[in-house]
Amino acid sequence: MIYILILIGCCVLIQILLTAVNIIQNGFRGADGRTTDEILGIPSREARLEDVERLSKSEVMQLFFAAKAPEFAEMKGEYRAKLLPVGVMFFANNFYAHHLMGPGHWDRKAFFPFEKDKGWGYNLFSKGKGEDKRIIRTMKMDTFVGRSMFDKTDSFHLVYAAHNRGRNHSMHDEIRKINDRLFIAMGCLAWNLGALNPSPFVLYGEPDNWVGPDKN
Numbered sequence: 001m002i003y004i005l006i007l008i009g010c011c012v013l014i015q016i017l018l019t020a021v022n023i024i025q026n027g028f029r030g031a032d033g034r035t036t037d038e039i040l041g042i043p044s045r046e047a048r049l050e051d052v053e054r055l056s057k058s059e060v061m062q063l064f065f066a067a068k069a070p071e072f073a074e075m076k077g078e079y080r081a082k083l084l085p086v087g088v089m090f091f092a093n094n095f096y097a098h099h100l101m102g103p104g105h106w107d108r109k110a111f112f113p114f115e116k117d118k119g120w121g122y123n124l125f126s127k128g129k130g131e132d133k134r135i136i137r138t139m140k141m142d143t144f145v146g147r148s149m150f151d152k153t154d155s156f157h158l159v160y161a162a163h164n165r166g167r168n169h170s171m172h173d174e175i176r177k178i179n180d181r182l183f184i185a186m187g188c189l190a191w192n193l194g195a196l197n198p199s200p201f202v203l204y205g206e207p208d209n210w211v212g213p214d215k216n
Contacts, residue, residue: 064186075143079111143157187201
């Protein structure tokens, strides 16, 4: 029994240390004054997914701070989504996103502005391979543009509390625009220290048409 307790204690300690390092890797808490063009090294209008993927975690955070909230009405359709491979917690976050968050491999997020300043959306998960592959549209969220949890500017918010229970109940994402086909985002969970320890991801490419969540 004592060995099991020691093993559990060691695992908890490792988790705490990794989380602390992950937070430190965020870098300076707040914008350092650079523009999105300066951080990317190219004009933002020309930026693509690979231009964001080559950044360090601290640069990804600065990119988020420098970017602006999209217009609420423009966030419409099903967007491809991808976690950014930054920080020591990336592999744990990636495992959560693709194996624990929903009923399959997390692939996309969808939004629709049903009202002038309020809307909702859902996540898309894929399950199976080849001819057996199917897309599951579920895990709804409410959407709006408002004051960020990270700074004093606005973000496009995704709030999951009204539609989800358990481990996803406290999920809260914020999205900002780099260009018309590339958005930088931060995913937060209260039990993972919220905005203090976000998981960066991107939305990219031409969005597909809104379909709506599965009835079940």
